Amino acid sequence: MKPKKSLGQNFLRDNEVLEKIIESADLKPTDLVVEIGPGEGVLSAKLKKKAGKLIMIEKDELLARNMARNFQFPISNFQIIFNDQNYKFENNSGIISGDILKINLPELITQNNFQKYKVVANIPYYITSPIIQLFLETEFPPTEMILMVQKEVAERICAQAGQMSILAVSVQYYAKPELLFYVNKKSFFPVPEVDSAVIRITPFQPATSSPALLLSKEKGVREFFRIVKAGFSAKRKTLINNLSASLKLDKKEVEEKLKKIGINSNQRAQELSVEDWKQIAMRIYE
Secondary structure (H helix, E strand, O other): OOHHHHHOEEOOOOOHHHHHHHHHHHHOOEEEEEOOOOOOOOOHHHHHHHOOEEEEOOOOOHHHHHHHHHHHOOOHHHOOOOOOOOOOOOOOOOEEOOOOOOOOHHHHHHHHOOOOEEEEEEEOHHHHHHHHHHHHHOOOOOOOOEEEEEHHHHHHHHOOOOOHHHHHHHHOOOOOOOEEEEEEEEHHEOOOOEEEEEEEEOOOOOOOOOOOOOOOOOHHHHHHHHHHHHHHOOOOOHHHHHHHHHHHHOOOHHHHHHHHOOOOOOOOOHHHHHHHHHHHHHOOOO
16 A cells, blocks of 8 residues: 555654563453554554454554454454444453544543553654643553654653753653664665664653642643743743743743742753652642
């Protein structure tokens, strides 16, 4: 099949890389796996041999139908999902033709009794952040995610204090990311313009990410990220200038709050860790 550029389709053709992904996932016969964007199914075939249950989600309906035929799924297990919320698969494998960002993820998880599950995928690069956010913020996050992403994005996600970004904070607030290995662009067809990397994201279990604000959990998370975005609002400006301007707070007040937690007000947002941001959030809302 000819890859569709509009869907960011670049098919992995390197068997050595496939084996390294499988090895990194450390799958057992009892494991439940969700794969996003299986494409031609080369990774899917290896996942199916290792995992106890595999559910694939493919936006391209033609690819999904080809996968269903190639895997010889019973027709009852091949569903075209639009507004339907029946995601139950009776057998060990199944495929949904639908947009991962539009399906009801909690329903998919609960209907298939995914108490613990893993996500293993070569995800479409143009929606990397929304996919990661979807799984980290869901009511039932995976135990871990093994993802192929663009090299530069992988490095940003796994950055440490000094090179942080909103993306890094957004992931590290919920989970621990690790860069496992790089993948040359020549491992794909068609050859993309960028190299890739495989990362592991391990959500905190149980969720321990919410700062201890004097707010509800949902509002606390929302306000935490409002403060982070304020801190990153102007890259070249100092923390005190960004926070005071974006949050409409007096500079002296902000300086005092930062001083109490040992943070220099002249630092810049990229120099702070997630724990620093939690402390700032608690001080501002104390």
